[in-house]
Amino acid sequence: MAAQIRADRHARPGRSAPRGRDTPPCDDRGTQRQDGRPWCTGRDAFPTSRPTSWAPDHVPFDFVMGIGHRDRALSLLESPYLVEEWGLPKDVVLISGDGHSWIGLDYRACGRHGEPSVAWFDADDDSGLTLAPDFRSFIEGLTSPGSPA
Structure with a gap:
């Protein structure tokens, strides 16, 4: 079950997201660093079923945004602004x-x-592609670019 999210000064890292959304449950074993830094050493791509603007067979996932505001680092809290700025789906x-x-x-x-x-x-x-049905499946599916899916 996902944890209810509050984006305030009392929120704990890994438990906060913008606009009152629940974060997905996830086992974070294997993660090296987060908060705008590399995520999983050697597992920085997700295989795709069709070509994207990035590569013919994968998309990159070399960092995960942090929570809160830091100089020169994007944050989950900036999602509403970024979604509007880049014309992405609202939810x-x-x-x-x-x-x-x-x-x-x-x-x-x-x-x-x-x-x-x-x-x-x-x-x-103006395209999109569903990568995984949930966050756990996404993390478990991370691989190295060029690795067999």
Whole structure:
């Protein structure tokens, strides 16, 4: 069951997301660092079923946004602004990206208290691709670029 999220000064890292959404449950074994830094050493790509603007067979996942505000680092709390700025779907919490392409928790089908899928969004060509049905499946599916899926 997902934990209710509060984006305030009392929120604990790993338990907060913008707009009152619930974060998906996840076992974080194997994670090296987070909060805008590398996520899993040697597992920084997710295989795709079709080509994307990034590569013919994968999308990158080399960092995860932190929670809170830090100089020169994007934050989960900036999702509402970034979604509007880049014309992305409204019910998405971005977790990684560079402005032209993003990976986010997609709440469009499940609602604000459901378990979101994980999706790739390309702002330049206005396309998207569901990567995994949930965050745990996404993390378990991470691989190295060029590795067999």
